Amino acid sequence: MGADRASLEVCAxxxxxxxxxxxxxxxVAVDASGTFSQAKREAGLLRMQQARVIVSDYATLMVEALADNAAPQSGALYAALDMPFAVLAGQVSAAYQA
Incomplete structure (x- = not known):
C-alpha cells in the first residue's frame, strides 16, 4: 500500500x-481501505469489533441500506455494483420493470 492511501486501522x-x-x-466497509500489513489489518478489525463497529464489505452495506430488495432503486444499485452477480441482478430487475 502506498502512502497516498487510507489505512484501515487508522483512517477507518x-x-x-x-x-x-x-x-x-x-x-466500516473493510474492502474500501487498505493497510500496511496483515498484522495491522487484523489489529484494526479486532479493535473495531471490540468497539461494536459494524464491519462488512461495501456491496453488503449498500444492499443493506436499501432495506428492501423489491424497491425500484434496488435494480439500479445492483447494476452499479462491480460484481458479476450484482450486474446480473440489476439486468433482471430492469427487464422486469420494462
Whole structure:
C-alpha cells in the first residue's frame, strides 16, 4: 500500500470507534481501505469489533441500506455494483420493470 492511501486501522477504525463511543452506529466497509500489513489489518478489525463497529464489505452495506430488495432503486444499485452477480441482478430487475 502506498502512502497516498487510507489505512484501515487508522483512517477507518479511529473515526468509527469514536462514533460508537458517542452513541452512534458506525459501519466500516473493510474492502474500501487498505493497510500496511496483515498484522495491522487484523489489529484494526479486532479493535473495531471490540468497539461494536459494524464491519462488512461495501456491496453488503449498500444492499443493506436499501432495506428492501423489491424497491425500484434496488435494480439500479445492483447494476452499479462491480460484481458479476450484482450486474446480473440489476439486468433482471430492469427487464422486469420494462
Amino acid at each position: 477504525a479511529l473515526p468509527a470507534i469514536a462514533a460508537t463511543a458517542a452513541g452512534y452506529d458506525a459501519y
